[in-house]
Amino acid sequence: xxxxxxxxxxxxxxxxxxxxxxxxxxxxxxxxxxxxxxxxxxxxxxxxxxxxxxxxxxxxxxxxxxxxxxxxxxxxxxxxxxxxxxxxxxxxxxxxxxxxxxxxxxxxxxxxxxxxxxxxxxxxxxxxxxxxxxxxxxxxxxxxxxxxxxxxxxxxxxxxxxxxxxxxxxxxxxxxxxxxxxxxxxxxxxxxxxxxxxxxxxxxxxxxxxxxxxxxxxxxxxxxxxxxxxxxxxxxxxxxxxxxxxxxxxxxxxxxxxxxxxxxxxxxxxxxxxxxxxxxxxxxxxxxxxxxxxxxxxxxxxxxxxxxxxxxxxxxxxxxxxxxxxxxxxxxxxxxxxxxxxxxxxxxxxxxxxxxxxxxxxxxxxxxxxxxxxxxxxxxxxxxxxxxxxxxxxxxxxxxxxxxxxxxxxxxxxx
Amino acid sequence: xxxxxxxxxxxxxxxxxxxxxxxxxxxxxxxxxxxxxxxxxxxxxxxxxxxxxxxxxxxxxxxxxxxxxxxxxxxxxxxxxxxxxxxxxxxxxxxxxxxxxxxxxxxxxxxxxxxxxxxxxxxxxxxxxxxxxxxxxxxxxxxxxxxxxxxxxxxxxxxxxxxxxxxxxxxxxxxxxxxxxxxxxxxxxxxxxxxxxxxxxxxxxxxxxxxxxxxxxxxxxxxxxxxxxxxxxxxxxxxxxxxxxxxxxxxxxxxxxxxxxxxxxxxxxxxxxxxxxxxxxxxxxxxxxx
Numbered sequence: 294x295x296x297x298x299x300x301x302x303x304x305x306x307x308x309x310x311x312x313x314x315x316x317x318x319x320x321x322x323x324x325x326x327x328x329x330x331x332x333x334x335x336x337x338x339x340x341x342x343x344x345x346x347x348x349x350x351x352x353x354x355x356x357x358x359x360x361x362x363x364x365x366x367x368x369x370x371x372x373x374x375x376x377x378x379x380x381x382x383x384x385x386x387x388x389x390x391x392x393x394x395x396x397x398x399x400x401x402x403x404x405x406x407x408x409x410x411x412x413x414x415x416x417x418x419x420x421x422x423x424x425x426x427x428x429x430x431x432x433x434x435x436x437x438x439x440x441x442x443x444x445x446x447x448x449x450x451x452x453x454x455x456x457x458x459x460x461x462x463x464x465x466x467x468x469x470x471x472x473x474x475x476x477x478x479x480x481x482x483x484x485x486x487x488x489x490x491x492x493x494x495x496x497x498x499x500x501x502x503x504x505x506x507x508x509x510x511x512x513x514x515x516x517x518x519x520x521x522x523x524x525x526x527x528x529x530x531x532x533x534x535x536x537x538x539x540x541x542x543x544x545x546x547x548x549x550x551x552x553x554x555x556x557x558x559x560x561x562x563x564x565x566x567x568x569x570x571x572x573x574x575x576x577x578x579x580x581x582x583x584x585x586x587x588x589x590x591x592x593x594x595x596x597x598x599x600x601x602x603x604x605x606x607x608x609x610x611x612x613x614x615x616x617x618x619x620x621x622x623x624x625x626x627x628x629x630x631x632x633x634x635x636x637x638x639x640x641x642x643x644x645x646x647x648x649x650x651x652x653x654x655x656x657x658x659x660x661x662x663x664x665x666x667x668x669x670x671x672x673x674x675x676x677x678x679x680x681x682x683x684x685x686x687x688x689x690x691x692x693x694x695x696x697x698x699x700x701x702x703x704x705x706x707x708x
Numbered sequence: 709x710x711x712x713x714x715x716x717x718x719x720x721x722x723x724x725x726x727x728x729x730x731x732x733x734x735x736x737x738x739x740x741x742x743x744x745x746x747x748x749x750x751x752x753x754x755x756x757x758x759x760x761x762x763x764x765x766x767x768x769x770x771x772x773x774x775x776x777x778x779x780x781x782x783x784x785x786x787x788x789x790x791x792x793x794x795x796x797x798x799x800x801x802x803x804x805x806x807x808x809x810x811x812x813x814x815x816x817x818x819x820x821x822x823x824x825x826x827x828x829x830x831x832x833x834x835x836x837x838x839x840x841x842x843x844x845x846x847x848x849x850x851x852x853x854x855x856x857x858x859x860x861x862x863x864x865x866x867x868x869x870x871x872x873x874x875x876x877x878x879x880x881x882x883x884x885x886x887x888x889x890x891x892x893x894x895x896x897x898x899x900x901x902x903x904x905x906x907x908x909x910x911x912x913x914x915x916x917x918x919x920x921x922x923x924x925x926x927x928x929x930x931x932x933x934x935x936x937x938x939x940x941x942x943x944x945x946x947x948x949x950x951x952x953x954x955x956x957x958x959x960x961x962x963x964x965x966x967x968x969x970x971x972x973x974x975x976x977x978x979x980x981x982x983x984x985x986x987x988x989x990x991x992x993x994x995x996x997x998x
Contacts, residue, residue: 358963365751386750386965476857476946532836534857534946673965674749681770681948688859688946699769706767707966 316606319348320593321367321377323360332623339613345606350374368392373596375607379425380592381416381669387594388419394597394604395422396611403612408633410656413590416669425594426614427632429624432648433556433587433664434487434579437542437563440572442469442551450552450577454491454521457580461528464551472525473541473550476534478684480541482666482676484554485683488522491581495660498585502679503663503670505708510701519686519696526687534688545574554579556589556667560628560644576644578651585660586651589667590632678703737978744971752967761972771973774951777863778980781952782931784867785874789927790920792871793878798908800879801886811883814876822873826940829869830856862942862950866934869941874930878923885919886912921988928984932977953977 318340324333337347352360357378364377373392387393400406400423406414409427417425438450443460446467451457461471474480490498493514500509509515530550533541542562544550553559563574570576578585593614595607613619620631625640630648638649655661663669665676682703686696747757765771796814800807817825832838833856843851855861889912897907935954938944944951944959951959953973961970 362962369751383750383965390751477943478945478947481947531854531857532834535830535943673963677960677964677966684945685770685947685949688949702769706764 316344316602316609317346317348318376318603318606318610319350319374320610321350321352321360321364321374322593323352323357323378325351325353329627332626335622336610336613336619339616339619340606340610343609343613345609368596375598375603376593376595376610378591379594380590381663381667382672383668384416384425384592384594385419386672388424392596393419393424394595394607395424396426396595396608397422399423399608399611403615405615408615408635410634410652410661412588412656412661412663413632416590416663417592423611425592426611427590427592428614429591429620429627429629430632430648430652431556431558431589431591431629431664431667432651433483433589433667434490434554434582434585435557435559435644436487436552436554436577436579437545437559438552438575438577439545439548439550440575442548446551448551450575451580452577452583454488454580458521458524458528461525461551465528469548470530470544470550471528471552473544473553474529474533475536475538475541476529476684476688477536477538478680479666480538480555481684481687482680483556484525485518485522485679485687486587486664486666487554487579487582488525489518490585490587490662491579492518492521495585495655495662498662499659502665505671505675505704507701507705510704511697515697515700516693519693519700522683522687523691523693523696556664557628557630557644557648560642564628570643576647584651584655584658585662586648586655587662587664587666588652589664589669591629672707674707675704678707740971740974743968744975746968748967748971750965750967757968761968762976765969765972765976768969770948770951771953771956773948774953774956777950778932778952780863781867781870781934782928784864785870785931786924786927788867788871789875789878790923792875793923794882796875796879797882797886800883811880814879816876817873818877818880820873822870822934822937823940825869825873826937829865829872830941833865833868856942857946859946859949862946866938866941866950866952870931870934870937873937874927878927881919881923882916885916889915925984925988929981932981932984953980 320333322333324330333349333351337349340347352363360378361383364373364379367373368387368390379387384393405417405423409417413427413430414423417423417427436450440450442464443450446464446469448460448463448467451460464471472484474484486502489502493501497509497512497514500506501512501515538555538559539562541550541553542555542559543566545553546563546566546568557576560570560576563570568574577583593610595611598604598607615633617631617633617636620633620636621640624631624645628645630641630645630652634653638646641649652661665671665679668676670676671679679700682696682700685691686699691699742754743752744761745756745758746753747755747760800811804810833853835841835852835854835857840851840853843853855865893911893915894907897911902910933954934952935958938950938952938955942950944955954977957970957973957977959970960966960973964970
């Protein structure tokens with residue numbers, strides 16, 4: 294029965310996507326670095342074989358900030374691109390403004406509801422209809438460690454935040470920088486997020502930092518979060534302000550520093566430096582978060598087009614993005630894991646396997662939570678408020694209580 | 709016909725510029741003022757909410773940091789630039805040798821954009837790369853100079869870089885002013901037995917009052933719209949401790965999707981500029997009439 298169903302699905306898929314499909318997709322994205330650009334080219338070639346031409350509209354810089362500014366001006370002037378790299382709650386904001394096109398027929402045909410975990414598919418839908426296609430899943434709560442440094446310092450890789458402070462002190466005493474960190478607001482927020490999840494657990498995380506529940510925020514847990522976060526100040530080096538994340542990663546690679554808390558894109562830096570997971574570097578969940586998974590999903594949202602050719606090209610692109618071969622190629626390049634479940638995983642490395650396992654298991658236990666540091670959980674206004682508080686607190690000598698009050702004030706002001 | 713053309717030609721020639729001015733300056737000022745009264749978030753939405761955005765603006769701690777920083781920056785930047793520029797001008801005016809070369813050296817920073825200035829000073833002030841490392845390598849291992857990475861001091865690094873950039877320009881203004889002072893007045897003062905310092909203080913500087921005024925106006929509007937220097941030098945950090953209002957406006961309007969709030973902060977900045985410019989223009993126009 295199952296076989297028949299899938300055969301039927303495959304047949305309809307073939308029928309619905311004729312080879313002679315004409316049309317063009319204009320795609321706004323900010324994937325311009327080496328590995329990312331290679332992945333985009335793969336998608337381009339794949340679409341070309343289906344008769345869809347690709348007009349590249351790459352806007353580099355600022356983690357997508359410049360791209361979003363361009364997108365806004367294009368949308369206001371009534372000439373949006375066919376697809377644009379938008380993620381998280383921003384998809385809802387664009388949906389509310391009435392710019393997005395439904396790609397629900399493709400999603401139904403290709404069975405997206407079964408391929409995607411519901412936390413991911415919910416983000417892709419506006420008013421119950423798919424308006425965007427997910428490309429990958431990044432896990433943000435990783436701890437990258439250099440085992441050689443740990444061995445020399447006689448420390449062990451920490452699994453809780455209390456243990457982290459003990460081990461970090463050992464590293465510091467042995468003359469290493471315990472935590473490689475770049476003092477930029479988003480990196481401060483990334484570490485803060487790991488502390489929130491590790492100290493408070495996923496349920497607290499969900500209430501306080503996804504639903505912005507003031508009662509949950511005004512609690513002893515939040516105080517403990519700020520206390521732990523504040524103690525990390527002493528384990529980073531004084532030159533950290535303004536440092537880029539990949540520079541911090543290289544400090545772990547060349548043994549200057551013991552560890553870094555960063556999403557799985559950091560793996561690319563280790564790979565480029567010819568380091569092997571398990572021996573040259575270790576990837577484990579950030580302290581206290583082994584059963585949890587903060588996700589950061591990149592996706593393409595589709596803008597309503599007047600032209601029927603463009604609409605069908607758009608749908609071909611959406612379908613190609615969820616195809617197994619694209620998901621594999623793209624995610625091998627990017628260091629993330631495929632957004633669709635149940636794919637062949639032999640090509641991926643140990644860290645990716647760990648990430649995939651955690652993704653599946655945490656989606657069942659409720660430990661799968663959106664990353665607020667990477668714009669997946671709350672609106673830009675609220676995530677901005679959290680950014681401001683986290684970075685301001687981390688760079689000051691404020692007490693935990695002051696941190697809590699600042700956070701509550703900032704979040705209430707942004708709501 | 710010809711006479712008509714002759715009479716209206718100046719107006720015709722000026723019309724395109726005037727229209728462009730009205731649309732691009734006053735039109736957009738009005739547009740921003742309108743936006744600041746709406747609930748616009750990611751894109752302009754014309755749903756009016758009165759002065760809500762202004763209330764939210766002044767409830768935002770980051771805005772207050774930016775305003776305080778602006779006050780510190782304006783006071784120090786203008787003060788130090790004026791004093792340094794004036795001293796340089798006076799020294800150069802004492803008929804030193806190679807004045808032309810020296811003048812060029814002092815003026816050169818002016819030719820560099822704020823982005824380059826900011827980046828260069830970022831390296832110079834970075835504790836691991838710049839002055840601190842240099843002095844430590846010379847053997848003073850306890851030397852500390854790390855304003856760039858200290859929350860309370862970061863704004864002063866912006867003052868340093870901005871003064872470095874602009875005091876040469878102030879010097880040029882004062883030098884031109886000094887050259888315009890009538891020699892006979894100085895001679896007269898010397899005959900009366902005034903020392904050099906007394907001559908400058910009581911005779912020359914009072915004559916140069918308009919130059920002071922011009923310099924202050926030019927420097928203060930540079931200060932209020934400072935954006936690129938902060939972006940390049942500190943990125944507003946550590947945290948947001950060295951934010952200036954222009955950086956606040958950009959962040960909230962464009963990357964934080966709070967366009968209404970950003971517009972409100974832009975209007976407050978405009979009010980700040982007007983508070984300086986209007987009295988200046990008023991006094992200028994009044995003296996013209998007399």
